Amino acid sequence: MSALDTTSTPPLPIDARSLQLESALQLLQQAGAxxxxxxxxxxxxxxGVLDALCDLSSKDALTGxxxxxxxxxxxxxxxxxVARSGEPALLLMLDIDHFKxxxxxxxxxxxxxxxQAVARAISQTVRPMDTVARVGGEEFAIILPNCPHSYGATVAERLRERVADQRLEVSPGQQLQVTVSLGGAFAPQWVRSSPLLWIERADRQLYRAKAEGRNRACLEPHVDSLVSAEERGMLFAVTQQDSE
Known part of the structure; x- marks a missing residue:
């Protein structure tokens, strides 16, 4: 039985007031929870304290x-x-241009x-079912489930335009136009891939967008969304396990 397995033994009764929650409550107060x-x-x-801490641990403090x-x-x-359902899914990697x-x-x-402005623009453009994350300083990632190949380029371009249309006041009387570069790749359907391989594919397209001048979206062509050697190996390993 693992240390987290509480299904077979009831929890021991404790005096809740003996818990030292001062640091946790201070953290939640600072975060406005x-x-x-x-x-x-x-x-x-x-x-409620536990739920708030879980929510806080999964969110980026600057953007939410x-x-x-x-x-x-x-x-x-x-x-x-995707491996089980065969539905298409798109991963977009996004960088703010010339952020340094x-x-x-x-x-x-x-x-x-x-x-924060780029984060708002992305959140206001994608669907509620999509996952938007800040994965680095000026780097974002967007997971779009059930996104057909025919729609991928449209949503990527819509995101790029939404950011570019903004004029941000970064100091009194000083407005700034911000642009982003995007790279995207579709997960191979009906294939056991890995998150790392999917990110690498999308990153390659992001690098291409930057190399071609930035402020653009580059998606992996459908013809290139074939099963890689690594994914063939994973698929073969799963097939062997199922036959044993």
């Missing part, structure tokens, strides 16, 4: 988007879903404003 209106240390209140850890978990689930120049010229507070 809302706790349930219930008696402190009651079961409802403690559950999913953080890298949450993104990696969502991507692994999507890889598994923004920080160097206007300061890091202006850089934070730019990151």
């Amino acid at each position: 809302l706790l349930p209106e219930a008696e402190p240390y009651s079961q409802v209140w403690l559950q 988007l999913s953080n890298r850890r949450s993104f990696e978990m969502a991507l692994a689930r999507e890889v598994d879903r 120049a923004v920080n160097d010229t206007y300061g890091h507070s202006a850089g934070d404003l730019v990151i």
Whole structure:
């Protein structure tokens, strides 16, 4: 039985007020998290604290988007879903163009404003079912489940245009236009792939978008979305296991 397995033995009763929650509550207060209106240390209140901590641990503090850890978990689930269902799914990797120049010229507070503005633009453009994450300083990732190949280029271009249409005031009287580069790849359908291979494919297209001048979206052509040697090996290994 693992240390987290609580199905076979009931939990030991404890005095909830003996728990040292000061640091956790301070962290939640700083993050602006809302706790349930219930008696402190009651079961409802403690559950609210746990739920708020779980939510906080999965979010990027600056943007409120999913953080890298949450993104990696969502991507692994999507890889598994595509392998089982055969539905198309698109992964987009996105970088803010010339972001270092923004920080160097206007300061890091202006850089934070730019990151937040790009995050809002992405969130307002994608579907509720899509996962948007901040995975690095100026790097974002978007998982689009059930996204047909015919729609991929349209949504990528819509995201690029939505960001480019903004004019951000980074200092009094100083407005800035921000652009982004995007790279995308579809997960191979009915194939057991891996999150790393999928990210590498999308990253290659992102590098291509940057090399071609930035402020553009490059998607892996459908003809290139074939099963790689690594994925063939994974598929062969699964087939062998099923036959044993």
